[in-house]
């Protein structure tokens with residue numbers, strides 16, 4: 001295979017992989033993968049197939065993010081790679097993926113591999129190939145980088161579990177939040193089969209942790225992805241499904257991917273994309289549920305039609321509905337109340353709790369801590385500062401809080 005052919009395959013299969021949000025990929029480059037700048041394989045400026053993700057210890061790593069193939073025997077309506085889709089198809093050989101990964105890794109272009117695939121022949125046939133690639137990387141090539149593998153729905157449990165010996169993270173996508181939606185839009189998938197896989201993997205992870213060997217067994221845990229806006233499920237329904245997945249299977253992440261219409265997707269699907277801002281609000285709400293001690297009812301109390309407010313981040317929306325709770329005295333409030341102050345992150349709260357053990361906080365301490373004083377000033381009090389009551393009035397807050405603006409996918413957040 002010459003390098004031009006390999007580059008064409010890489011362009012197709014990296015582009016096809018960009019629709020999977022289940023490795024946190026950074027920024028605009030993600031969805032323009034495959035439209036590189038003509039600098040050939042491994043050109044980081046072209047960004048072909050390179051995405052970013054976070055390891056279990058919080059490091060941001062560059063990954064080669066590709067599909068083994070975008071052929072698929074399944075016909076999920078929302079997927080560009082479904083059997084009836086009219087897209088250019090390609091398939092890497094197992095050796096090509098191993099060589100690409102090792103070449104990029106040795107040149108320091110990547111620190112790991114995110115590998116997924118359409119389903120060819122049978123789920124087991126596909127999963128066997130994925131496992132062989134990962135096994136060869138680890139055992140034949142002594143690859144020490146990060147590996148995130150997608151498990152194939154309906155593949156045999158033994159293969160899915162074997163993948164865990166070579167992967168840092170495994171993901172299996174629930175895709176849609178309800179079994180009814182899955183039956184409608186992905187009839188070959190079954191939510192019980194998917195959650196059955198999650199249960200088994202969670203059991204194996206727990207056994208490995210208990211036995212303390214091998215320490216590597218899926219040490220980054222499991223994750224999943226939900227497409228939002230393809231069906232009519234409300235934000236409450238989506239977040240309820242996430243809460244359930246986090247608690248039952250100890251998932252590390254649920255990724256949300258705003259539905260985007262695809263050519264020939266059929267009339268059952270919406271003609272318009274779901275707002276990216278909805279995806280963003282769901283991530284914010286998900287974060288509040290996991291790290292800020294919020295309950296689902298707190299976030300959705302008073303919400304219009306069980307949907308998050310697109311114009312306000314959910315923490316700020318909660319604060320505005322509960323203005324009687326403010327200002328919060330940063331020298332006395334307990335941790336759970338500090339976590340509810342708009343503009344205070346979990347780390348800032350930790351610093352506040354540490355400092356106030358030694359002395360009472362003043363406004364200058366907040367500046368030294370580099371807190372967003374403009375944003376927090378209506379909501380907090382310290383030894384030498386208390387906000388005027390008028391600051392918590394709606395009109396005053398509106399001048400402080402800039403209305404949210406939807407970012408374009410190809411626009412830098414900065």
Ligand code: SF4
Nearest residue numbers: 072074076079082118
């Ligand atoms: S199984 Fe995966 S690749 Fe195949 S059509 Fe469904 S979502 Fe797409």
